[in-house]
Amino acid sequence: MNDDKDFLYRQLDGLGQMIADGLADEPDGKWIRQQYRETAIALGIAKPSDFRKPRTNHSKQINTFMQDRLKNVTCSYCNGALEQTRSGALRAKCPKCNKVFILGKYRKTSKTRKR
């Protein structure tokens, strides 16, 4: 009788697992969160507005992102290696030149997302 919902619950569970495994943070994993959101809304256990709040702590994702960026970006003055200024920051500093660079196009959840 409730096959549809049953399917959705299983899907939600599977997607939640993928998010927990970090697959949704892969470059091609965006669909996972999107699907998760749509499924949760379809089940009535979440409202679209639940997903509009920016998450309070992005540090972990930012640090992962920065670690990656720091491998590819060097100081534009001396070509030396940069260091993240502090945990959770999108800024990197050249210890030699004391120059600060803002790295990357990391975006927080957009408030004005097009639908």
Ligand SMILES: [Zn+2]
């Ligand atoms: Zn430098």
